[in-house]
Amino acid sequence: MRFYEFRTEDHDYYALISANSPEEAIVIYKGEIDNAFDELNPHEVSLTRAADITLEAHDLADFRDALIEKEKQTLQQEVAPRVLVIDSNLL
Secondary structure: OEEEEEOOOOOOOEEEEEEOOHHHHHHHHHHHOOOOOOOOOOEEEOHHHHHHHHHHOHHHHHHHHHHHHHHHHHHOOOOOOOEEEEOHHHO
């Protein structure tokens, strides 16, 4: 399991996605973002960077423990990958 980000310089919405490949990340992004018409260009990020991105999103602070638990379950392949869309104004 790897982490991919879709940056706002490339896309309308910032997204952090856990997936097995860039292609899978694109499929997940398209499934979550209704108007994903732009050319999708995911960038792989490390687990540390993914954690930093999550913590930088201040509105998610109340969900930190739940997000960490979900991340662990995803890495252990207990649950399906999820999309985390963060308002780019928070970063």
